[in-house]
Amino acid sequence: MTQCQRIVLASRPQGDAAPENFRLETAELPAPEEGEVLLRTIWLSLDPYMRGRMNAGPSYAPPVEIGEAMAGQVVAEVVESRDSRLQAGDIVLAGIGWASHGVAEARLLRKLDPELAPVSTALGVLGMPGHTAWVGLNDILRMDSGETIVIGAATGAVGSVAGQLAKRAGLKPVGIAGGAEKCAYAVEHLGYDVCLDHRDPGMAEELAAVTPQGVDCYYENVGGDVLQAVLPRMNDHGRIAVCGMVAWYSAGGGGEALTVPGIWRTILVKRLRVQGFLVFDHANRLQPFLDEVGPLVGAGEIHYRESVAEGLEAAPEAFLEMLTGGNFGKQLVRVGSDP
Ligand SMILES: NC(=O)c1ccc[n+]([C@@H]2O[C@H](COP(=O)([O-])OP(=O)(O)OC[C@H]3O[C@@H](n4cnc5c(N)ncnc54)[C@H](OP(=O)(O)O)[C@@H]3O)[C@@H](O)[C@H]2O)c1
Known part of the structure; x- marks a missing residue:
């Protein structure tokens, strides 16, 4: 084989991302140099x-440039190695983006x-999303037994791990997810005491009913109407x-009644501690996470x-659907x- 495929960013989205923002390209198979695979x-x-x-513009990571392969992590097989640390046939976690090679x-x-x-778990429950859930609960929220926690996107890659770990730690996890099937799964398999459907217009009232002692911790994955209710x-x-x-990565995510003065006042009056975090700042917590959760997944x-x-050609559509709940799990x- 001398050629490979990749999906590049064809144009920047105006509003919601769409299939025409992506393009499938064929390219020459790259050749590894010394130290590479x-x-x-x-x-x-x-x-x-x-x-x-x-998107263009500043964020915590540089944007993908037009014509560049979309960024992303893969699980891949080493085909050729020019480094003594790895051999052909090894399976690794790598950041080569949306590409066949x-x-x-x-x-x-990481070998x-x-x-x-199963090696796919290195991208989900035992990968970046699971690590994110673990850090958010242990290091950011510092969860405590007996507390009530609300978790948005409750059945997704992050939320599904967060719900189970919170339950194991003795909290009362309340999930919020899209649709009856996901909510049933959250309660039956993910340890949530209850799970509410964010598409239900009565979700805010239902949340009040199932949290009679209020909410101690909110694991915010969503924004929009869910934040407004919590x-x-x-x-x-x-x-x-x-x-x-x-919810705000696409149009129509809800939360219209939220205002900066209103949010700020709530934080002040309730003396909330609100902390943003990015998992890549917590690389030193990867091994403790794997030591705890790896055996639980294995068992x-x-x-x-x-x-x-x-x-690979199915990636753009699957990605766009995931942003509005088309995925069920990782x-x-x-x-x-x-x-
Ligand atoms: N800070 C970090 O380092 C870090 C790392 C990883 C992930 N994250 C964040 O964690 C969140 C979850 O990521 P993930 O990888 O686990 O994705 P995911 O939950 O597997 O997939 C995204 C989910 O978001 C939900 N969603 C979409 N639009 C929504 C809306 N308007 N209202 C409520 N829910 C909506 C959908 O679930 P429903 O069908 O249930 O609505 C969808 O399945 C994302 O916000 C992601 O950016 C942050």
């Missing part, structure tokens, strides 16, 4: 943060052990971990679910076959 992608991870990378520096790659867990329920000295705001005590799109793309 050539990789063949097996799994591509699709994550909400990628929507932000499509790529070249990466061997020293930056995976397929005996420990803020008035926060207890004095409550904590909010601002992890994401996926089947932590459940996870994956939504799989087939083929969204992946199967780009290549298992070794």
Whole structure:
């Protein structure tokens, strides 16, 4: 094989992202230099943060340039190695983006052990989303037994881990998800005491009814109508971990009644501690997370679910659908076959 495929950013979205913002390209297979490896992608991870990378302008990471491959993490097989640390056939976690193949520096790659867990989990429950859930609960919210916690996007890659870990730690987790099927799954499999449908117009009243003692912790993944419903329920000295705001990554996310003065007043009057965080600032917590959650996944005590799109060309549509709830669990793309 001498050629590979990749999906590039064709244009920047005006409002909601659309299929025409992406383009599938064929390119020459890159050749690894000293210290590098050539990789063949097996799994591509699709994550909400990628929507932000499509915009120009300052953020915590530089934007993807027009004509560049979309950024992203993959699980890949080493096809050719020019570094003694890795051999052909090894499976690694790499950041080569939306591409069938790529070249990466061997020293930056994490080698995976397929005996420990299916390698796709390195992009989900045992990867960046699981790590994010663990850091948000332990280091940002500093969750405590007996507290009531609300978790948005409750069945997604981050929320599904957060709900289960909060329950195991003795909290009362209340999930918020889109639709009856996801809400039933959240209660039956993810440890949520109750899960409310954010599409239900009565969601705010229902949240008040199921949190008679208020809300101590809010794991914020969503913004929009969910934030609007949770803020008035926060207890004095409550904590909010601002992890994401996926409702506002697309148009029509709701939350129209929220105003800056209103939010600020709530934070003051209830003496809330509100902290944003990005998981890549917490690399030193990856190993403690893996030490705790890895064995639980291996023993089947932590459940996870994956939504799989087939083929690299399916990535744009799967990504756009994920932003509005089309995924059920961690969204992946199967780009290549298992070794
Ligand atoms: N801070 C960090 O370092 C970090 C790291 C990873 C992820 N994140 C953030 O964490 C959040 C979850 O990420 P993820 O990877 O786990 O994605 P995910 O939850 O697997 O997928 C996104 C989900 O967002 C929900 N959603 C979309 N629009 C919504 C709306 N208007 N109202 C309520 N829910 C809506 C949908 O679930 P429903 O069908 O249930 O509505 C959708 O499935 C995102 O905000 C992401 O940006 C942050």
